[in-house]
Amino acid sequence: MDVLAQWMTTGRPTQPSPPPQPDGGLRFAFYGRTSTLRHQDRVSSHGWQRDMADHLITGHGQIIADYFDAGTSRRIPWPQRPQAAQLMAAITDPNPAVDAIVVGEYERAFTGSQFATIYAWCTRHRIQLWLPETDGPVDLGKRDHRALLALLGAQSQREVLRARHRVLAAMHNQATQQGRYLGGRPPYGYQLVDAGPHPNPADARWGRRLQRLAPNPHTAPHVTWMFQQRLAGHSVASIARSLNERSIPCPSSADPHRNRHRTRSTWTLRTVAVILANPRYTGRQTWNRRANGTGNPRSTPALSARAAHPALVSEQDFVTAQQIRAPRPTNDGRLRRFALAGLIRCGICNRRLDSHWNHGRPTYRCRHGHTSTQSTNQNRPKTLYIREDHLIDKISIRLEDQTTNSHNEASRDRTRSNRIAAALRDSGSFVVCDSTGCRLESINST
Structure with a gap:
């Protein structure tokens, strides 16, 4: 310790201390960690843990x-x-160079059951494990050490869970x-x-600013066109x-710097499907869309x-687009609806x-997960078939559909089917x- 540091510590001047001599004690390996x-x-993080x-x-x-x-x-x-x-690799060496591991803080090194695993590993290799919280080497043979380590483990896990909950709850509210x-x-x-300065005054003083989405003049028209189609x-x-x-440049070609993980330069079915299913294009901000809903x-x-930003499609059109099923063309050019x-x-x-076309009529079937790649299972339930016109008759009664006769029977049935589908x-x-019949259920009831 130099003269000024000695004075800062003791409050009085003193003669410089001779340089420390090797004391022949334990050889320590220091371990520390920072999460981000x-x-x-x-x-700074390394410095205070090493101190x-x-x-x-x-x-x-x-x-x-x-x-x-x-x-x-952690x-x-x-x-x-x-x-x-x-x-760990250095310690498992036949001639390890260290006798003990010292960490700067328990919660920086361990969480959950990690300490018990590492302690057992150190014991097996005859290596001491030192913690500031135990003021020396850990000895799980001591009751107070066992109680302290159990408390530290629970506290570390609690800190992780609290931090995660607070961050995610805050992000949910911000969205x-x-x-x-x-x-x-x-x-x-x-x-x-x-989008202006950061709402946190301290962050704003450091120059941090918010961002928001705005239509890209080069690519936004293509998104609007996709929804129209x-x-x-x-x-x-x-x-x-x-x-x-x-x-038309696909996303990875239009913005290669932000899509370096993408290698294809053409539009794929999945790319278009993801765009058409993204509610952000309605102008509303979204977050955590892949949640499990617990x-x-x-x-x-x-x-x-x-x-929160300009829309590229109206909310009504977006919802309508999610319910559309494209008609299927046939060999003769006619459409199957x-x-x-x-x-x-x-x-x-x-x-x-x-959807299954059978005998010139729209029908629906369920093979209960069976495909042609699987062998026939005698215990598999019988394939369920139902004609669309028969189903419409049953649904119309439950929906109290009032229909009128028409000279064009085929046209009347087609219009009636569309009307029933829209009502559903x-x-x-x-x-x-x-196999016993059909019934109506609400989505909310499931």
């Missing part, structure tokens, strides 16, 4: 190796952390109530523009084919209460019935069929 490089300073370790082992030995994982979550096991894995853009690649058809009844495949024929903030999809496609479910296996979608209902 974006919001934490690696040098804690140096203070702990004073008079017991010296640190001869330093291992620090930066940008690694939930990752030690063998999967780059620096921790190197430390629903504020319509805030929360990061990620902007959808095809949009670009990022400045879908509303006109065109299939997703035909839309993709038309885009390729017109040499009811907590981290799993509930978020939709902004009001428009299935009015109830997607609206019928099997009462046996709960699958949607496949508007009421949020679907048809459940099995």
